[in-house]
Amino acid sequence: MQPLRADKSLEQAFTGFLLDYPDYHLTASLDDVRRREFSRLDRSSQIYLDYTGGGLYGEWQLRRHTELLLERTLGNPHSVSPTSVATTELVEEARRHTLAFFGGSPNEYAVIFTANATHALKLVGESYPFGPGDRFLLTYDNHNSVNGIREFNRAHGAETAYVPIDPLTMRVNEVALDRYLGAAVKGRNNLFAFPAQSNFSGIQHPLEWIDRAHGEGWDVLLDAAAFVSTNRLDLSRWRPDYVALSFYKMFGYPTGVGALIARREALSKLRRPWFAGGTITVASVQADTHVPADGSAAFEDGTVDYANIPAVHFGLKFIESIGLDQIHRRVRSLTGWLITNLLALRHTNGRPLIVLYGSPDLEGRGGTITMNFNDSAGELIEHDVIEQLAAKRNISLRTGCFCNPGAGELALGLEKDELVSCFAGNTGSMTLEDFRLCLAGKGTGAVRVSLGVASNFPDVFAFEAFTRSLLDQSVEQLRSKP
Numbered sequence: 215m216q217p218l219r220a221d222k223s224l225e226q227a228f229t230g231f232l233l234d235y236p237d238y239h240l241t242a243s244l245d246d247v248r249r250r251e252f253s254r255l256d257r258s259s260q261i262y263l264d265y266t267g268g269g270l271y272g273e274w275q276l277r278r279h280t281e282l283l284l285e286r287t288l289g290n291p292h293s294v295s296p297t298s299v300a301t302t303e304l305v306e307e308a309r310r311h312t313l314a315f316f317g318g319s320p321n322e323y324a325v326i327f328t329a330n331a332t333h334a335l336k337l338v339g340e341s342y343p344f345g346p347g348d349r350f351l352l353t354y355d356n357h358n359s360v361n362g363i364r365e366f367n368r369a370h371g372a373e374t375a376y377v378p379i380d381p382l383t384m385r386v387n388e389v390a391l392d393r394y395l396g397a398a399v400k401g402r403n404n405l406f407a408f409p410a411q412s413n414f415s416g417i418q419h420p421l422e423w424i425d426r427a428h429g430e431g432w433d434v435l436l437d438a439a440a441f442v443s444t445n446r447l448d449l450s451r452w453r454p455d456y457v458a459l460s461f462y463k464m465f466g467y468p469t470g471v472g473a474l475i476a477r478r479e480a481l482s483k484l485r486r487p488w489f490a491g492g493t494i495t496v497a498s499v500q501a502d503t504h505v506p507a508d509g510s511a512a513f514e515d516g517t518v519d520y521a522n523i524p525a526v527h528f529g530l531k532f533i534e535s536i537g538l539d540q541i542h543r544r545v546r547s548l549t550g551w552l553i554t555n556l557l558a559l560r561h562t563n564g565r566p567l568i569v570l571y572g573s574p575d576l577e578g579r580g581g582t583i584t585m586n587f588n589d590s591a592g593e594l595i596e597h598d599v600i601e602q603l604a605a606k607r608n609i610s611l612r613t614g615c616f617c618n619p620g621a622g623e624l625a626l627g628l629e630k631d632e633l634v635s636c637f638a639g640n641t642g643s644m645t646l647e648d649f650r651l652c653l654a655g656k657g658t659g660a661v662r663v664s665l666g667v668a669s670n671f672p673d674v675f676a677f678e679a680f681t682r683s684l685l686d687q688s689v690e691q692l693r694s695k696p
Contacts, residue, residue, distance in 0.1 A: 217558030228671050235547035238671075241540050245670065247272070251532075252668040261609045261676050265666030266413055266440050266582045266616075271466030272667075275532050279467075279525040291520055292492060301520045308526040309510070312473060315530050316442075316457075318449035324481055326474040326513045327523055331439040332359040334458035334474035337513055338405075338435055339363035341484035348372035348403040351394055351432065353386055353419070354379045354620035355412045359458075360437055361620070363407065372403075381624040384415040384572035391423070398431040403483075406432040410441035414621035415572035416549075416582030416664070418445070421452045428453075433480055439463055443666055444545045444581050446538055455480035465529035465667075468522035474513065481509065490515045536667065545581035545665045552663075552674045553583060561590035561686050568681070571625040571660060581665035584616075584625075586657055587681070589689050597659045599692055600684075607680055614659040626657045 222230075232238060248255070251272035255262060262270060282304075289297030291305060309325045328334040339362065344350065350367040352360055354376050364374040377394050379386050398404040406427045411418045418441065424434050436454035438447055443464045447457070457475040461468065489497065489504050493512050497504035506512045533541075553574045559567040571584045587595040597613040604611055615622035623633065636652040637644075649658055663677060684692065 217555050224672060224675050227675055231547075231551050231671055235551060237543050238547040241544040241547075244536065244540060244544055244667070247536055248668050248670060255668060259608050261607070261673050262668065263609060263611045263663040263665065263673065263677060265443060265669070266416075266463070266662065266664035267612050268469075269443055269463050269466040269666055270668050271529070272532050275465065275467055275525065275528045278528045282524055283521065288520060290517055292517060304524040304527075305518060305520055308523050311527050311530050313449075313475070315534070316447055316449045316475065317451070318475060322453075322477055323449060324476055324478050324510045326476065326510045327518050328472045328474055328514075329470055329519075330472040331357075331437065331458040331460040331463075332472075334456075334472055335359045335363065335435070335437065337474055338456050338458070338476075338484065339366040341486050341513075342366070342405055342433075343403050343483060343485055344370040344372040344405075345403065346371035347399055348405075349397070349399055350374045350405050350407070351377065351397075352407040353377045353409075354624060355384065355386075355414065355417070355419070356407065356409060356618065356620060357413055357437060357439070358617040358619065360407050360409070360435070363405075363435075367405075376620065379621065379624060381627065382573075384412065384417045384621060384625065385578075386419065392426075395427055395430040395432065400431055404432045405435060407435040407437065409437040409439075410447065411438075411445065411580045411582070412572075412618070412621060413440040413582070414616050414618040414660075414662075415584050415625070416440075416580045417572045418578045418580055420578070424452050424454050433483070440582065441580065444538070444542050446542070449475070453477065461526050461529055465533055467529065468519075468525045471519055471522055471526055478509070481513075484513075486512065492516050492518075533667075541667050545669060546576060548665050548669055548671065548674050549579070549581045549583065550576050551671075552678065555678050556583070556585065556681060559681060559685060563590055565590055565592055567685055571621075581669075582662060583664070584660050584662045586626075586660050587684060589692070590686055591688065593689050594657050595684070595689050595692055597657070597661050599689075600661050603684075603692065603695060604680060607676070609677060609680060611677075612662045612664075616660075616662060622659065625660065 251274060252270060286300065287297050288301045289295055291298050291302040312325045313320055313323055328337065344367045350364060350372060367374050375394060377386055377391055408419050408423060410421065427434050434454040435456040438457050438459045441447060442459055455477050460472040492514055493507055494504045495507050556568045557570060557574060561567060567587060569586045569588065587600055589595055601613045636649060
């Protein structure tokens with residue numbers, strides 16, 4: 215594929231794009247979806263490139279959910295009144311639909327509604343029966359909501375180990391992974407956690423690891439939050455013990471509902487450290503005891519968000535009406551074109567503008583692209599400068615380390631000794647600027663763009679044009695732009 219010439223118009227670029235990615239023709243129905251469901255983007259000239267941060271909702275979802283709330287009377291489901299029974303059925307409909315969407319058998323899996331993926335991960339972390347001699351294994355490439363489980367693990371005297379990743383490809387060394395998996399302590403509790411898709415680099419880690427880990431005696435926790443918006447997770451093929459996700463990352467609305475999808479056998483292994491309303495069948499103050507509820511109810515603290523959970527059903531129907539495979543095909547094409555053209559951008563002196571994190575190969579990569587920018591002298595252009603300049607063009611993207619410090623540290627070349635040194639003098643009030651100064655000018659974050667259901671070629675063309683506008687300008691010039 216030939217990189218884009220600077221003088222090419224949108225129409226010319228699109229013609230060349232279709233020659234290189236003919237499968238994009240098969241996604242023409244998504245152009246109708248954008249006009250019908252996401253017309254607000256073009257009306258307000260917004261270029262939305264932060265789908266890994268949050269998906270966008272379609273107008274149909276909102277209309278259907280609003281109609282339901284206006285037409286129905288919903289009551290707290292912890293009752294057998296008519297309004298409570300009606301609410302319970304709506305919640306259970308969303309639960310059934312969620313499981314069906316992911317191909318999970320109701321005999322094998324249970325759906326627990328949570329506030330978000332982080333809440334789902336916390337449920338596993340606080341309830342997993344860690345103890346001395348047990349192990350928690352995770353990859354360097356993990357969201358902080360997974361990293362945080364190590365605090366529960368350590369508090370119970372268990373061991374934590376990280377599998378390293380290659381800083382160039384952002385992939386795990388398979389030989390090293392086998393060595394770590396082989397270190398499971400037989401007869402003990404062993405929990406292995408990894409993301410199906412990195413929220414930092416967009417690299418997708420093999421789901422085949424699930425069976426390999428099971429074979430070595432590990433329970434498997436899969437962070438699917440960044441994966442499921444544009445990729446199919448089939449629980450009839452892959453059988454992780456615990457899956458965490460946020461529905462707003464899939465279809466934008468509602469923003470306060472996520473899920474923990476757990477194998478029933480694995481769910482029975484968890485032990486809640488407390489109980490609350492809704493999580494028990496009976497409790498006594500004088501007898502000083504309680505009896506936990508069965509299945510999902512034991513993990514849904516208090517009253518579930520029963521006014522918003524029905525919106526999950528409409529969100530899933532919306533994605534099904536479009537076709538997840540269609541979304542995947544379009545995002546893959548746009549990602550390939552954008553990576554190729556970003557890597558081709560060079561200053562007049564030949565220095566590359568972009569440093570890409572992770573392999574450019576589309577195989578095993580999602581619609582997330584993370585990079586940093588260097589000026590013609592090779593000096594890093596701070597990610598917050600890029601964000602401010604992009605905002606002036608109505609481009610929404612994300613900067614920072616994206617709550618994934620392990621992947622960020624390796625990608626940015628930060629060494630353990632210098633990180634330990636920075637934190638050694640921390641009194642609990644370290645700011646990002648303090649951290650940046652401590653690292654003596656090294657990068658502390660990156661720029662991330664991500665694609666999703668409403669993305670189209672003009673979006674990626676506009677971002678490429680924005681990055682092209684940064685060529686042959688110094689850091690000082692870019693910082694001082696009005």
